[in-house]
Amino acid sequence: MDMKSTPFHAWRLALLPGLALAVAMPSVRAATRYVSPAGTHTPPYESWETAATNIQAALDVGSPGDVVVITNGIWLLEATVRVTNEVTLTSLNGRDSTVLDASSLPAGSDGVFLQFGTLDGLTISNAPRHGVKSEYGAIYNSRISHSSQTGIDSYTTPRFVTNSTLLVTNTVVEKSGSNGIYTCAVDTRILGCLITGSDGTGVSLRQNDTVSPIQVPRVSNFLIRASTVSSNLNSGIALAFYFRRSPPGSRSGGRLPDRGQCRHPGGRGFRRRRQYHRAGLGRAHHPLRHPAEHRSPWRRRLFSAQPLALHRRVPH
Secondary structure (H helix, E strand, O other): OOOOOOOHHHHHHHHHHHHHHHHHOOOOOOOEEEEOOOOOOOOOOOOOOOOEOOHHHHHHOOOOOOEEEEOOEEEEOOOOEEEOOOOEEEEOOOOOOEEEEOOOOOOOOOOEEEEEEEEEOOEEEOOOOOOEEEEEEEEEOOEEEOOOOOOEEEOOOOOOOOOOEEEEEOOEEEOOOOOOEEEOOOEEEEEOOEEEOOOOOOEEEEOOOOOOOOOOOOOOEEEEEOOEEEOOOOOOEEEEEEEOOOOOOOOOOOOOOEEEEEOOOOOOOOOHHHHHHHOOOOHHHOHHHOOHHHOOHHHHHHOOOOOOOEEEEOOO
């Protein structure tokens, strides 16, 4: 087409099909990479024949949107698996067929470190510390078992990801040495899960960070739906938040931040008498020694008998 002799609108229309094709074509193609002990370990690991023989190698060459598929078997981890590049790490046939065994890792190691990534259909067991350490991630259709400390931990100070998110769906967290799920993520959603057999709290939700100086509280969204939290040694679900302002009459004088904790009064792990003594108020002021009508208004609220009442607790 002769651009000089052809009207402007005519050659402009002639270019539209090619322009539309260029816009429709994605700039980057998401890839599927494979992990199998029978592979030849040939990058980029995009077939079972050339599959990586270790998990981390396949993750390291991945790009955002890629999927890394692990074949069936028990994988004895030699290092913490790091999912940090928006890749999905999944199994070939579900969590009952693919196990990441972290029992041989050094003391204090986590099974999986999850920062901008997804785990799907895996069993992660025997971690020396946390089964999954998450800053921003999603865990689907998995099982986290026999972690020495927390099954899924999303509680980090200082926080590297300010808008952290934790999404756990259709996952079993069982027999953790401390808490089942312990999260300080800005947005935490636990859907259709079973959290059981922990030596601490089933699900511990923290509204903000706790080291001194305490960081500014963030708006947090906690959602637990269609889940079972049972047979945990301490509380089932505990909600705690930290704040700077002391209630009237506090011995902290505004210099030390108070810590509030939602617990059912009388539940295991709630030691009201000892906490009250730690506040420096002594036995003479113990609420069990004085009827409610003789207490100041803030103390009446503080030691309310209502379930999930707010109880004052001073850091120690």
